[in-house]
Amino acid sequence: MVALRHGNGRDWWIYKSSLKSNQYYRGLLSTAGLSAFELITIPGLVSRDQAYTFTHFTRDGSMMAHFSTYASKYCQRMDVDRCTGELSNPRETDLNPLFRPADVGSFILSPNGSKFYGFRLDYNDSNYLTGTYQYDFESDSLTYLSRYSGGLFTSPNFKSVYFYAKVVDSSGLSTRYLNVIEHPDSLGLSCGVIMFKHVLQNSNTMLTAPNFPNFRLGTLEGSACDTIGSVTLKPPIVLGLELSIFPNPSRDKLHIRHKQNSQATTQLFLLNTLGQVVYTTELKTEYSNLDAVSLGLPPGVYIVQVHTGNNAFSKKWVFAP
Numbered sequence: 114m115v116a117l118r119h120g121n122g123r124d125w126w127i128y129k130s131s132l133k134s135n136q137y138y139r140g141l142l143s144t145a146g147l148s149a150f151e152l153i154t155i156p157g158l159v160s161r162d163q164a165y166t167f168t169h170f171t172r173d174g175s176m177m178a179h180f181s182t183y184a185s186k187y188c189q190r191m192d193v194d195r196c197t198g199e200l201s202n203p204r205e206t207d208l209n210p211l212f213r214p215a216d217v218g219s220f221i222l223s224p225n226g227s228k229f230y231g232f233r234l235d236y237n238d239s240n241y242l243t244g245t246y247q248y249d250f251e252s253d254s255l256t257y258l259s260r261y262s263g264g265l266f267t268s269p270n271f272k273s274v275y276f277y278a279k280v281v282d283s284s285g286l287s288t289r290y291l292n293v294i295e296h297p298d299s300l301g302l303s304c305g306v307i308m309f310k311h312v313l314q315n316s317n318t319m320l321t322a323p324n325f326p327n328f329r330l331g332t333l334e335g336s337a338c339d340t341i342g343s344v345t346l347k348p349p350i351v352l353g354l355e356l357s358i359f360p361n362p363s364r365d366k367l368h369i370r371h372k373q374n375s376q377a378t379t380q381l382f383l384l385n386t387l388g389q390v391v392y393t394t395e396l397k398t399e400y401s402n403l404d405a406v407s408l409g410l411p412p413g414v415y416i417v418q419v420h421t422g423n424n425a426f427s428k429k430w431v432f433a434p
Contacts, residue, residue: 171222
């Protein structure tokens, strides 16, 4: 199950593969809650049973890649409409000539979707080297990167790819590492593999890749789904206005103290990290309270802005119930 931010910059599309290779479940997570999942069939894809699947999106959210790795192996790539959630333009790559049936480990897409990374297991076969590989869709080329093979995953900022390595010394002691591919969109060995970059402080074996949603995706500005407006606020200017908030972080109520040297009306704006105003009120006294629980605010980081006349002041606030 994977998530992709809606083109409105707020909601999330949720996708889950079906038992059949040409079908997916799709739902929408919004302020109204999680919708019922609908089963969608993708025209042009062959219907076959599947298992051990991995699904990833490109960094910009414009393409989805789905890997099925049990027995018959293939990769499906489809364009994604972040406004409607529709999947289109399917193309399938046969991976059976590249990987054997038991190679059911993780496959990860490069950030721009031009490549993927996977690994082969050890078959004690000199013609089939175990290790981590890069595959390039355009040139249909497979590049051997490292003899170590383990769980692959993209970094949360969608800039690097990591994979696992276990090294056993002559005394039998083992050390586990994360290796990094610094330029995963670059072809072949120019992708920049750095071995043993980070030492892992536990003995767990990594089997699958975590799915990191791209929280940095924002609104598709100017599109049909750019429908969630935000109030354009004046830039913060500090002229005769003081503002303090406490406690910070806070678990429920936020206390606000403001002091000004004018008789102008004072307005409070609370913004989320997308710059959207989630609450506003007039401040009539020097001390005020904001009850985050009663307002139904989700945990996270907010910006408290107080405006009076042409003056403004901002504070960052963390709500952590």
